[in-house]
Amino acid sequence: MVPAVAAAATGEREEVGSRSLARRSFATMFVLCVAVMLTAVLAVTAVSFRSYEREAEDYLLTQVQSCASALQEVQGADARCAALQAAPLADARATLVDVDGTVLFDNYADPATLGNHGQRAEIMQARQSGQGALLRRSDTLGRDTLYAAVDLGDGMVLRLAETRTSLASFLGGMWWQLALSLVVIFVLSVFASRLLTHMVVRPLQEIDLARPLENGAYAELQPLLARVDEQRRALEAQNDELQRAVTMRREFTGNVSHEMKTPLQVIGGYAELMEAGMVSAEDVPRFAGLIRQESEQMRLLIDDVLALSRLDESVGSGEPVGLRQVCDRVVERLAPAADAKDVHVTVDCQDVTVVGVPSSVEQMVYNLVDNAIEYSPEGGIVAVQAQAEDSDVLLSVADQGPGIPDELKERVFERFFRVDASRSRNTGGTGLGLAIVKHAAESMGGIVVVQDAPGGGARFRVRIPSAR
Ligand code: ADP
Numbered sequence: 001m002v003p004a005v006a007a008a009a010t011g012e013r014e015e016v017g018s019r020s021l022a023r024r025s026f027a028t029m030f031v032l033c034v035a036v037m038l039t040a041v042l043a044v045t046a047v048s049f050r051s052y053e054r055e056a057e058d059y060l061l062t063q064v065q066s067c068a069s070a071l072q073e074v075q076g077a078d079a080r081c082a083a084l085q086a087a088p089l090a091d092a093r094a095t096l097v098d099v100d101g102t103v104l105f106d107n108y109a110d111p112a113t114l115g116n117h118g119q120r121a122e123i124m125q126a127r128q129s130g131q132g133a134l135l136r137r138s139d140t141l142g143r144d145t146l147y148a149a150v151d152l153g154d155g156m157v158l159r160l161a162e163t164r165t166s167l168a169s170f171l172g173g174m175w176w177q178l179a180l181s182l183v184v185i186f187v188l189s190v191f192a193s194r195l196l197t198h199m200v201v202r203p204l205q206e207i208d209l210a211r212p213l214e215n216g217a218y219a220e221l222q223p224l225l226a227r228v229d230e231q232r233r234a235l236e237a238q239n240d241e242l243q244r245a246v247t248m249r250r251e252f253t254g255n256v257s258h259e260m261k262t263p264l265q266v267i268g269g270y271a272e273l274m275e276a277g278m279v280s281a282e283d284v285p286r287f288a289g290l291i292r293q294e295s296e297q298m299r300l301l302i303d304d305v306l307a308l309s310r311l312d313e314s315v316g317s318g319e320p321v322g323l324r325q326v327c328d329r330v331v332e333r334l335a336p337a338a339d340a341k342d343v344h345v346t347v348d349c350q351d352v353t354v355v356g357v358p359s360s361v362e363q364m365v366y367n368l369v370d371n372a373i374e375y376s377p378e379g380g381i382v383a384v385q386a387q388a389e390d391s392d393v394l395l396s397v398a399d400q401g402p403g404i405p406d407e408l409k410e411r412v413f414e415r416f417f418r419v420d421a422s423r424s425r426n427t428g429g430t431g432l433g434l435a436i437v438k439h440a441a442e443s444m445g446g447i448v449v450v451q452d453a454p455g456g457g458a459r460f461r462v463r464i465p466s467a468r
Contacts, residue, residue: 021200021201021204022197022201025196025197025200025201026193026194026197029192029193029196029197030189030190030193033185033188033189033192033193034185034186034189037185037188037189038185041181041185045171049167049170052170053135053146053164056146056162056164057133057135057146057148060092060133060146060147060148060160060162061131061133061148063092063148063160064131064148064149064150064158064159064160065131065150067087067089067094067158067160068150068152068158070083070087071083071084071096071152071158072152072153077096077098077104077156080096080104080105080156081096081104081105084096084105084107084158085105085107089107089160091162092160092161092162093106093107093108093141093145093160093161093162094106094107094158094159094160094161095117095158095159095160095161096156096157096158096159097117097118097120097123097156097157097158097159098155098156099154099155099156100116100118101116101117101118101119101123102116102117103115103116103117104156108140108141109140114140117159120147120159121134121136121147122134122136122147122148122149122159123149123157123159125149126149126150126151126157126159127151127157130150130151131148131149131150131151132147132148132149133146133147133148133149134146134147135147135164138161138163141161141163143163143164144163144164144165144166145161145162145163145164146161146162146163146164147159147160147161148160148161203215203216203217203218204217204218204221207221207225209228209232210232212225212226212228212229212232213225213226213229252415255415255416256301256305259301259416259430259431260298260301263294263295263297263298263301264294264298266290266291266294267291267294267295270287270290270291271291273287274287297430300430301430301432304430304432304433304436305432307360307363307432307436308415308432308435308436308439310357310359310360311357311360311436311439311440311443312439314357314360314443317357318355318356318357318444319355319356319357319358320353320354320355320467321353321354321355321356321358321361321467322351322352322353323349323352323353323354323361323365323386323393323395324349324350324351324352324386326358326361326362326365327347327349327365327384327386327395328347328349329362330362330365330366330369330384331345331347331369331384333366334366334369334370334373337370337373337374338373338382341373341376341378341379341380342378342379343373343376343378343379343380343381343382344379344380344381344382345369345373345381345382345383345384346381346382346383346384347384347385348383348384348385348386349384349385349386349387350386350387350388352386352387352388352393352466353393353466353467354393354444354446354464354465354466354467355444355465355467356440356443356444356464357443360440360443361440361444363436363440364436364437364440364441364462365384365395365397367433367434367436367437368395368397368437368460368462369382369384369397370433371399371433371434371460372397372398372399372401372458372460373399374429375399375401375402375457375458376399376400376401376457377400377401380399380400380401380457381399381400382397382398382399382400383396383397383398383399384396384397385397385398388466389463391465391466392446392463392464392465392466393463393464393465393466394461394462394463395461395462395463395464396459396460396461396462397459397460398453398454398457398458398459398460399453399457399458399459400453400455400456400457401457401458402457402458403452403453403456403457403458404419404450404458405419409449409450409451412434412450413434413435413437413438413448414435415431415432415435416430416431416432416435417431417434417435418431434448437460437462441462441463441464444464444465445464445465446462446463446464446465447462447463448460448461448462448463449461
């Protein structure tokens with residue numbers, strides 16, 4: 001069947017470049033239906049033709065038998081020929097064959113022109129078993145002929161013959177019934193194939209890819225649908241993550257702008273006063289100092305924002321970093337700040353190694369120790385420790401400051417979160433220090449928590465997988 005017909009029959013749009021299951025199954029089923037129905041019709045025809053032949057054979061045998069019993073009453077060849085001549089034979093051809101095979105009588109041909117019939121199959125059969133019937137081609141008539149012969153008991157054989165129509169002419173006789181059957185076969189095949197195709201294709205068309213596992217499609221498709229579902233979930237999760245990141249970034253940008261505005265407003269305000277000549281000459285150094293402080297605050301903020309964005313970029317990369325060396329360096333850098341508050345910083349670090357970006361590891365330790373000194377009371381002690389525990393490295397920074405209230409212990413790691421906003425800003429905090437610590441720890445596969453230090457104060461604990 002041409003593709004266009006198949007497409008029309010399946011009620012389907014033709015799509016360039018894609019093989020259609022509906023069209024293929026329709027074509028296959030159509031061919032199958034036609035083949036099955038044609039075979040059935042041919043089988044029925046063959047069987048009826050055969051039984052029609054049988055009936056004709058039986059009828060001819062009965063006829064020849066009754067004719068033979070009439071002839072057996074008559075004696076002598078001439079008398080039998082005369083009796084045959086008078087017999088009502090309708091269209092049947094009657095032949096009387098003598099003992100030696102000579103044809104004595106034939107109502108279709110002159111016996112004198114006929115050859116010896118002793119070797120004809122049906123005659124030999126009659127002589128052997130009393131009677132015989134068969135279909136063969138007649139030498140005399142040149143057509144398919146059914147013969148039935150009976151031995152008359154004295155060596156003579158009577159034979160009746162009837163020309164038969166061939167299978168072709170048998171079929172030809174009912175051509176219009178055959179043509180009608182072909183049309184019916186075609187129409188039925190189209191309907192059956194459409195129905196079957198619909199039954200096969202429909203479950204596929206009804207698959208809801210938004211909920212791949214919630215449909216009654218074929219069991220064979222389950223692995224594929226399970227995979228689709230898996231990918232859909234992964235995509236959804238990815239989308240959610242992306243959304244979250246976008247929201248966070250937006251909030252972050254808003255916060256950064258807000259944080260920048262404050263020092264800029266202060267700087268602008270002081271500059272305006274000085275410009276208007278409202279600051280006396282001896283106050284100028286104080287105002288200049290305030291402006292410097294605010295610009296320093298802005299620089300710190302920009303440094304922290306840059307540190308965070310560097311951390312974003314460096315996730316997953318890194319090299320072995322010795323924590324003891326990092327702690328020593330940080331404490332050295334912060335010594336002036338500690339001395340200024342008379343804070344004593346103790347370092348107790350084992351020789352442990354983590355995998356990370358060296359500058360990020362240092363920034364993480366720096367922020368923790370910086371905060372500890374910042375929030376320590378005058379003359380307080382800050383304890384920095386690093387040790388191996390199982391396959392992890394534990395870094396702990398403890399101080400004797402005010403500590404962090406339980407309900408805020410998680411929130412202090414949020415960007416721009418400050419326990420006491422006004423105090424923190426005055427101490428030069430950006431509110432990003434602990435967010436950087438958390439980000440750095442996580443980028444190394446670790447976590448950070450804050451607890452109460454034994455003697456009061458805060459104790460930050462970072463757990464990172466060891467480099468070994
Ligand atoms: P900041 O730059 O304001 O210090 P951080 O992110 O480093 O920002 O800290 C967030 C908040 O957590 C701080 O504002 C402070 O209130 C609190 N905090 C941080 N470290 C300590 C500490 N060692 N002791 C007490 N509070 C702390």
